[in-house]
Amino acid sequence: MSPALFLFRKREWIYFAILAFVLVIVFPSLFDNFRLNLIGKYLTYSFVALGLVLCWGYGGILSLGQGIFFGLGGYCMAMFLKLEASTPEATAIQSTPGIPDFMDWNQITSLPFWWEPFHSFTFTLFATIAVPVALAFIISVAMFKRRVGGVYFAIITQAIAAILTILIIGQQGYTGGVNGITDLRTLLGWDIRSDNARYVFYFICVALLLVSLIVAQFIRISKFGRLLIAMRDKEDRVRFSGYDVANFKIFIFCLAAALSAIGGAMFTLQVGFMSPSFVGIVPSIEMVIFCAVGGRLSIFGAIYGALLVNAAKTSLSETFPELWLFAMGGLFIAVVMVFPEGVAGLYRQHIEPLIVRGTSLLRIGKVRKPRPAAE
Amino acid sequence: MRQKTISPFSITRRALLAGIAVLPALTFASAPLRAQEVATADANTTGLAVTDDTVTVGILHSITGTMAISETGSVEAEKLAIDQINAAGGVLGRKIEYIQEDGASDWPTFAEKAKKLLVENKTAAVFGCWTSASRKAVLPVFEQYNGMLYYPTFYEGLEESPNVIYTGQEATQQIIAGIDWVVREKGAKSFYLLGSDYIWPRTANKIARKHIEKLGLKVSGEDYYPLGNTQFNSVINKIKLKKPDVIYAIVVGGSNVAFYKQLKAAGIDMSKEKPLLLTISVTEDEVRGIGGENIAGAYASMKYFESLPNDNNKAFVSAFKKMWGEDSVIGDVTQAAYLGPWLWKAAVEKAGSFDIDKVRAASPGIELTTAPEGYVRIHENHHLWSRTRIGHAREDGQFDVVFETKDLIEPNPFPEGYQ
Numbered sequence: 001m002s003p004a005l006f007l008f009r010k011r012e013w014i015y016f017a018i019l020a021f022v023l024v025i026v027f028p029s030l031f032d033n034f035r036l037n038l039i040g041k042y043l044t045y046s047f048v049a050l051g052l053v054l055c056w057g058y059g060g061i062l063s064l065g066q067g068i069f070f071g072l073g074g075y076c077m078a079m080f081l082k083l084e085a086s087t088p089e090a091t092a093i094q095s096t097p098g099i100p101d102f103m104d105w106n107q108i109t110s111l112p113f114w115w116e117p118f119h120s121f122t123f124t125l126f127a128t129i130a131v132p133v134a135l136a137f138i139i140s141v142a143m144f145k146r147r148v149g150g151v152y153f154a155i156i157t158q159a160i161a162a163i164l165t166i167l168i169i170g171q172q173g174y175t176g177g178v179n180g181i182t183d184l185r186t187l188l189g190w191d192i193r194s195d196n197a198r199y200v201f202y203f204i205c206v207a208l209l210l211v212s213l214i215v216a217q218f219i220r221i222s223k224f225g226r227l228l229i230a231m232r233d234k235e236d237r238v239r240f241s242g243y244d245v246a247n248f249k250i251f252i253f254c255l256a257a258a259l260s261a262i263g264g265a266m267f268t269l270q271v272g273f274m275s276p277s278f279v280g281i282v283p284s285i286e287m288v289i290f291c292a293v294g295g296r297l298s299i300f301g302a303i304y305g306a307l308l309v310n311a312a313k314t315s316l317s318e319t320f321p322e323l324w325l326f327a328m329g330g331l332f333i334a335v336v337m338v339f340p341e342g343v344a345g346l347y348r349q350h351i352e353p354l355i356v357r358g359t360s361l362l363r364i365g366k367v368r369k370p371r372p373a374a375e
Numbered sequence: 376m377r378q379k380t381i382s383p384f385s386i387t388r389r390a391l392l393a394g395i396a397v398l399p400a401l402t403f404a405s406a407p408l409r410a411q412e413v414a415t416a417d418a419n420t421t422g423l424a425v426t427d428d429t430v431t432v433g434i435l436h437s438i439t440g441t442m443a444i445s446e447t448g449s450v451e452a453e454k455l456a457i458d459q460i461n462a463a464g465g466v467l468g469r470k471i472e473y474i475q476e477d478g479a480s481d482w483p484t485f486a487e488k489a490k491k492l493l494v495e496n497k498t499a500a501v502f503g504c505w506t507s508a509s510r511k512a513v514l515p516v517f518e519q520y521n522g523m524l525y526y527p528t529f530y531e532g533l534e535e536s537p538n539v540i541y542t543g544q545e546a547t548q549q550i551i552a553g554i555d556w557v558v559r560e561k562g563a564k565s566f567y568l569l570g571s572d573y574i575w576p577r578t579a580n581k582i583a584r585k586h587i588e589k590l591g592l593k594v595s596g597e598d599y600y601p602l603g604n605t606q607f608n609s610v611i612n613k614i615k616l617k618k619p620d621v622i623y624a625i626v627v628g629g630s631n632v633a634f635y636k637q638l639k640a641a642g643i644d645m646s647k648e649k650p651l652l653l654t655i656s657v658t659e660d661e662v663r664g665i666g667g668e669n670i671a672g673a674y675a676s677m678k679y680f681e682s683l684p685n686d687n688n689k690a691f692v693s694a695f696k697k698m699w700g701e702d703s704v705i706g707d708v709t710q711a712a713y714l715g716p717w718l719w720k721a722a723v724e725k726a727g728s729f730d731i732d733k734v735r736a737a738s739p740g741i742e743l744t745t746a747p748e749g750y751v752r753i754h755e756n757h758h759l760w761s762r763t764r765i766g767h768a769r770e771d772g773q774f775d776v777v778f779e780t781k782d783l784i785e786p787n788p789f790p791e792g793y794q
Contacts (some may be wrong), residue, residue, distance in 0.1 A: 051655045107581070179507060179574060180511075271483055273511075318488075
């Protein structure tokens with residue numbers, strides 16, 4: 001089958017169409033602006049989960065530090081927005097007008113040089129992806145070229161997440177510290193806090209996500225995708241066959257970082273601030289959970305997983321403010337114990353066979369070969 | 376500034392204010408009258424959650440996560456105040472109902488829940504937040520949707536939002552009188568400044584340093600440690616070496632436990648006052664974690680201590696313990712949180728309306744004679760006039776109040792000459 005025509009198999013086109021329909025038509029018509037904005041926020045985590053499906057589910061590289069890239073992408077965007085909000089007029093009460101408020105609180109009297117380029121929106125868009133990818137590249141080259149993998153790699157990503165958090169908190173004059181970069185107002189003069197902007201950002205987020213899905217699918221069905229699976233299952237064998245395993249791993253890790261960074265930037269735009277609480281170990285592990293709940297082998301599952309976990313988080317914490325954390329913990333345990341392949345696995349085992357039987361009943365007379373499992 | 380009213384209705388209003396302490400019967404009698412007095416359509420022109428009988432407010436604190444231990448006291452105090460106000464006839468004759476949300480010690484969650492309380496629930500006021508980070512996260516939400524937040528924690532200042540009433544002290548109110556006292560009474564000449572590494576301790580120490588230098592005295596060292604740090608041995612050694620007269624400590628959260636225990640283990644006996652330890656970050660709540668025996672002899676600079684002997688406070692403490700158990704303790708922030716609903720009620724009744732803009736206009740000058748800390752008044756800048764007090768830590772976890780300023784201290788969130 002040629003990739004151009006059959007990027008998705010028939011049934012996967014249906015899944016894609018259903019997802020697009022739900023995101024573009026159902027959610028916006030079902031929910032008010034406040035809830036839609038929340039869904040937009042959840043979707044930013046879907047980018048991370050999607051990256052994890054490729055990198056962990058297919059490539060077998062468990063990263064417990066996706067928050068690093070999510071945070072860096074988000075911080076790049078936040079720096080641009082903060083500079084735009086810190087005009088000399090808006091910050092007239094400060095000792096040094098024209099610099100972000102937190103710098104003024106920390107007795108910094110001029111804008112640090114590495115903040116300067118973030119006056120430019122073009123540069124910011126570039127940096128949003130480039131900075132996290134560059135860091136991912138450095139980490140992965142250093143690790144994979146030395147054949148560090150598995151648990152050790154996970155530990156190192158986690159350590160880097162911790163280091164980055166400490167760095168951001170410690171350098172509060174330059175980064176806003178624990179508080180993060182807050183009070184972001186406009187994007188190129190357009191008020192990002194208005195309902196209108198929220199609406200637009202939601203659709204931008206959905207569009208980016210659908211494009212990312214197609215990219216992920218393209219990788220999945222390509223030769224590279226098959227190599228990834230081979231590497232995950234028997235790395236040495238792929239190496240002995242003459243492939244440079246490290247380069248493939250570096251690529252997929254950088255791609256996952258880029259996806260996380262897009263999520264981070266969209267997060268900043270929709271939530272209106274960025275803080276170290278999205279960078280550290282806990283959020284990074286949470287992101288792995290989103291992916292695991294959705295099913296780490298399913299690109300669609302990742303998106304539903306992020307939506308599901310975050311929606312559960314919001315609704316449980318609204319309904320049971322005192323007990324909701326226990327409920328979340330219970331949910332995660334249930335996922336691991338009862339359906340280790342996540343929502344996607346559940347679907348594949350129980351629902352898909354019904355649909356297959358249903359469709360084959362409709363086409364009486366036609367003999368259908370049972371398809372192999374989707375992945 | 377002080378608001379004096381003379382119409383016959385406002386006598387009832389004042390009685391209502393004093394209601395919990397002395398005059399429940401009178402306020403009960405006056406409550407139905409008030410409900411008819413202001414029609415819902417007049418009292419609420421902006422679509423807040425107000426009916427003929429009820430008004431809905433929000434409570435937004437962390438009840439899970441690392442901050443839960445600190446914020447629980449505030450939640451309890453706010454619920455107590457709401458109960459008492461309801462028992463005394465409510466606000467403009469309407470019973471207060473609250474919706475509680477959990478900020479989960481997570482700043483974006485605070486922003487999300489704040490938005491929910493304002494946009495979905497249309498709450499007339501929100502009592503909440505504790506850390507500066509959570510306040511900074513919700514601030515744009517309150518300003519955008521024009522809500523009113525009553526924020527209870529002592530904090531760094533440098534802020535004056537039209538949508539926040541700050542019921543705790545800004546930094547100068549807590550620091551300057553405390554340093555003056557230790558210089559005057561204890562003859563302190565040199566200070567070692569120490570804090571957790573975030574905006575409040577840094578700003579507070581900046582103010583402290585400027586003030587110490589203004590007095591012509593010496594700062595012998597200044598150090599910061601990350602939040603959650605538990606290794607203070609190196610700074611304790613430095614302190615031993617430099618022999619300052621005063622350790623000025625602004626360590627927060629769990630780090631406190633390690634800090635005071637290690638200080639004691641290193642042989643620094645706080646009751647000898649050589650050096651003397653003055654803190655602005657340890658209230659009765661923190662002492663519970665630290666252990667009274669580890670901190671006995673230290674001094675804390677606050678506006679409120681549970682042991683304050685006035686009648687308002689006695690009534691407050693016994694009501695609080697009756698509602699939340701004899702074991703509960705009341706720290707500075709808990710008391711400030713308790714003021715929130717009362718200040719809001721007073722402002723609403725002065726304005727005759729729940730509209731945020733009218734409540735805001737009515738707020739400056741609102742005074743509370745029934746405050747457990749004695750008496751407070753809202754300043755034009757939305758902070759409270761209040762006293763600074765010095766407490767001497769006892770073994771049992773309480774403080775003896777050894778000093779209080781004669782006058783109310785004016786809040787000054789943007790202190791000139793201290794930035």
